[in-house]
Amino acid sequence: MTDARSGDRDLDIVLFGATGFTGRLTAEYLARHAPEGLRWALAGRNRDRLEEVRAHLVTLAPELGELELLHADVTDPTSLADVASRARVVITTVGPYLAYGEPLVAACADAGTDYVDLTGEPEFVDRMYLRHHQAAVRSGARLVHACGFDSIPHDLGAFWTVQQLPSDTPITLRGVVRSGGMASGGTIHSALEQFARARQMKQAYGARRRSEGKPADGRRSRPVSGKPHRDPVLGYWLLPLPTIDPIVVARSGAALPAYGPDFRYSHYAGTKTIRYAAGGALGVGALALAAQVAPVRKFVLSKVAQGQGPDEARRDKSWFTVDFVGEGGGRTVRTRVSGGDPGYTETSMMLAESALCLALDDNPPTAGQVTTAQAMGENLLARVQAGGLRFETL
Secondary structure: OOOHHHHHOOEEEEEEOOOOHHHHHHHHHHHHHOOOOOOEEEEEOOHHHHHHHHHHHHHHOHHHHHOEEEEOOOOOHHHHHHHHHHEEEEEEOOOOHHHHOHHHHHHHHHHOOEEEEOOOOHHHHHHHHHHHHHHHHHHOOEEEOOOEOOEHHHHHHHHHHHOOOOOOOOEEEEEEEEEEOOOOHHHHHHHHHHHHOHHHHHHHHHHHHHHHOOOOOOOEEEEOOOOOEEOOOOOOEEEEOOOOHHHHHHHHHHHOHHHOOEEEEEEEEEEOOHHHHHHHHHHHHHHHHHHHOHHHHHHHHHOOOOOOOOOHHHHHOOEEEEEEEEEEOOEEEEEEEEEOOOOOHHHHHHHHHHHHHHHHOOOOOOOEEOOHHHHOHHHHHHHHHHOOOEEEEO
């Protein structure tokens, strides 16, 4: 363990939210894949439910019968401070993060504890930067948001691709997502809340941009909104995706010189026919419209359960691909990231491996709010490949 703070913490990783569906999958992954000697614990507000999760984990790894259970409640800052003070890394799956996430971010930033989550909520990430980035820089904490399908395949896929292009020339990159999986209830709840808060989200984004300024070395990196069109290289119809992913990729581009002096990234969903592209556009539009009308939004949310998900058989049939086309210095590179069920199985793997990477690996020296590529780069790339994601140059 290379982190200088390892000697003053009695736990390497604490998982907060293990009683939820994705949190339970993350606990199962750690039970199966954590290295021998890892000191980890579960945290939550309901002791009985935590004991149920621990009993299940014992069926996977009998030695976990003594796995420590900690009290943590987002309405009790003292409990969160206690957890943060004991852990080197805290994982949280407790969302929506805009509603429940900040107290734990604050506790980790103050304690110098590394933090990872699954959020895909841009407003939350921007507000956490504005309120807690400087405290984390002072304490040495690494606050790493979006450590699941939002946004590791896109962030590390871009990281993988730009390294195959010259770094002394402008680079344009587009990522095209296709999937056959079920969106989680938490993702749908977060998406509706974000659509309903478009004005607040824009304000937070602008405030953050003014606060962080431009890269000190004069480089530029930005997400570029595309338009629906047919991709001449991939052969797919493309529909711009209003997700956090292009923002995360652009922030990695601002932080890392490998992305060149002027980096631009566009993010799309890809379909084989224009009919599916049109249907997707109508679906996103309908969701955005529903979010603007409070009674309609509440009705839709009441029909979408959180904390539940598909069974293993359904997850085993799910898949995703992210195709990248990068251009720079007269060269064109095409790559692909692919894997299984994006919303649950692969997300829990990526979240767990992010925490293990922060806890155990010799990563670049960073602090404050950082992206996965910036904080862990090659180390996390190797870990998620070992976990089953495929990174290919086509």
